[in-house]
Amino acid sequence: xxxxxxxxxxxxxxxxxxxxxxxxxxxxxxxxxxxxxxxxxxxxxxxxxxxxxxxxxxxxxxxxxxxxxxxxxxxxxxxxxxxxxxxxxxxxxxxxxxxxxxxxxxxxxxxxxxxxxxxxxxxxxxxxxxxxxxxxxxxxxxxxxxxxxxxxxxxxxxxxxxxxxxxxxxxxxxxxxxxxxxxxxxxxxxxxxxxxxxxxxxxxxxxxxxxxxxxxxxxxxxxxxxxxxxxxxxxxxxxxxxxxxxxxxxxxxxxxxxxxxxxxxxxxxxxxxxxxxxxxxxxxxxxxxxxxxxxxxxxxxxxxxxxxxxxxxxxxxxxxxxxxxxxxxxxxxxxxxxxxxxxxxxxxxxxxxxxxxxxxxxxxxxxxxxxxxxxxxxxxxxxxxxxxxxxxxxxxxxxxxxxxxxxxxxxxxxxxxxxxxxxxxxxxxxxxxxx
Numbered sequence: 329x330x331x332x333x334x335x336x337x338x339x340x341x342x343x344x345x346x347x348x349x350x351x352x353x354x355x356x357x358x359x360x361x362x363x364x365x366x367x368x369x370x371x372x373x374x375x376x377x378x379x380x381x382x383x384x385x386x387x388x389x390x391x392x393x394x395x396x397x398x399x400x401x402x403x404x405x406x407x408x409x410x411x412x413x414x415x416x417x418x419x420x421x422x423x424x425x426x427x428x429x430x431x432x433x434x435x436x437x438x439x440x441x442x443x444x445x446x447x448x449x450x451x452x453x454x455x456x457x458x459x460x461x462x463x464x465x466x467x468x469x470x471x472x473x474x475x476x477x478x479x480x481x482x483x484x485x486x487x488x489x490x491x492x493x494x495x496x497x498x499x500x501x502x503x504x505x506x507x508x509x510x511x512x513x514x515x516x517x518x519x520x521x522x523x524x525x526x527x528x529x530x531x532x533x534x535x536x537x538x539x540x541x542x543x544x545x546x547x548x549x550x551x552x553x554x555x556x557x558x559x560x561x562x563x564x565x566x567x568x569x570x571x572x573x574x575x576x577x578x579x580x581x582x583x584x585x586x587x588x589x590x591x592x593x594x595x596x597x598x599x600x601x602x603x604x605x606x607x608x609x610x611x612x613x614x615x616x617x618x619x620x621x622x623x624x625x626x627x628x629x630x631x632x633x634x635x636x637x638x639x640x641x642x643x644x645x646x647x648x649x650x651x652x653x654x655x656x657x658x659x660x661x662x663x664x665x666x667x668x669x670x671x672x673x674x675x676x677x678x679x680x681x682x683x684x685x686x687x688x689x690x691x692x693x694x695x696x697x698x699x700x701x702x703x704x705x706x707x708x709x710x711x712x713x714x715x716x717x718x719x720x721x722x723x724x725x726x727x728x729x730x731x732x733x734x735x736x737x738x739x740x741x742x743x744x745x746x747x748x749x750x751x752x753x754x755x756x757x758x759x760x761x762x763x
Contacts (some may be wrong), residue, residue: 330580330618336365337406338620344399355387358402370550370581375413375588383409407615414611415587415594423595424453426539427511430570431529431560434517437572438544439469441598442514443476444606445570448596450482451604455509460485460501462494462532463516473514480603483508494528498535513538521556526563533564540567542595545582547571553582557590568595571609575600583614647743649707653699655742656692694727698735701725710739 340361344354359380366376386405428445432438442459449455459477461484463469477484485504488497498513505511513536518525533541543560545553557569569590571583574597586594594609699707701724706713713721718732 330369330614333365333369333580334618334620336368337362337618340365341399341403341406341619344402350387350398350401352388354398355384359384359387362406366581366584368579369584370579372551372554372581372585372589375585378588379409379413382412403619403621407619407621410584410615410618411611413584413588414614415609423540424449424455425509427505427513427536428540428542429513429515429529429532429536429538430542430544431515431564431566432517432544433521433556434466434519436517436544436546437598438517439463439473439514440476441544441570441572441596441606442512443473443480443482444598444603445596446477446482446510446512447480447603448606449510450480456483456507458483458485458501458504458508458511460497460511460513462497462513464492464494464497465516469514469516476603495531495535498532502536521559529564540595541565542568542570543592544570544572545586547573547580547582547597548576550579550582551585554585554589557586557592561590561592566592568593570594570596570598572598574598575605649699649702649710649739652739652742653696653707656696656699694731695735695738697725698722698727698732710736 340358343361344350344358362383363376363380366379367373371379383405386409387402430438430442430445439461446457446459450457459473459482461470461473463473474484474486476482485497485501487504488500492500494516501511501513513532515529515532516525541564543557543566545557547553549556553571557566560566569586569592571586571594574583583594583597586592596606597609599605599607698721701721702713706717706721713732713736718729718736722729722732
């Protein structure tokens, strides 16, 4: 979403490289380019004016230390201001228990986001979550949330009658509160903000008394998203925003403008269509990604999840094609190699290379198809895969024999890597025993 803005801001910083001091002329030139870049990214004009004024004040008269390059001075100031405008606060507290009321217009992905948020709390924080549908207007809305809950092993509130109103369902669900850490209420959306919608939201708020009142906003809406957030916040006093479709190709100005214009914190962002594609909004990490400094914390978290999946069966050197299958499943869940590399510093300048077939998300899926075309014996004993077996496997998964051969070669290389990791772990364990 921030690709174009990132390109322009990084370009501005590079132009400053090699200067011995930040003169007023250099600062003014950089500030003007940053101002134009923000406007091009559809950031609200009041936000741009305030942003560049504070950035200029921070850079004015600042000398470059011998140990710090001029571009690093500008980069640090730009990063600090981005974090502030994205909404960072030392007093931010993470929500882990209570009731969440989800609001939004039709088409913003509110129902799916409710399920994503429930799955997020269940898997990441081991919370017991209940999903409640209050959308009695849209056909199949209740069934949609019920199916999402069932497919992801999340409890769904069923104790209501066909003629019940949203307030009736909300009131009945309160009796189940003691059994759950978190209850998430999915409300009905409208095509536009109207008086009846706000009246219903206020009635639900009074009945439920939620700990969090979250507005789901489509990140592709541009400045209309900010105006909508402001209207909802004025009427209901929101506690936060959830931006969806953050993997789209919009300019991202709404995200940069939301905290300033709507006076409301962004709490979560959805980065894809999968149930796991949701994360807590962290201004420091987002600012780092925009400035092409990567997201090392996110990368480490993803790497850890891969490690756990791939090392489960390496004990006693039993890494086989079933182990590799588990590894590939985890790789697809976190966005593949492309998803991981986007979090590494300096990857923005290699953007075109990342789009090449070598980093295609289809590669792990193709490998999974090949492995699943094998018998259990072949997956556990790859050494028996002779030419005739490989031809049969290729035919069974609609691939070429060369693809099967390539997979076996990749497996053998991965097995050597895993064996070295395991050997290192055993050595460390023996050292600890000796101590």
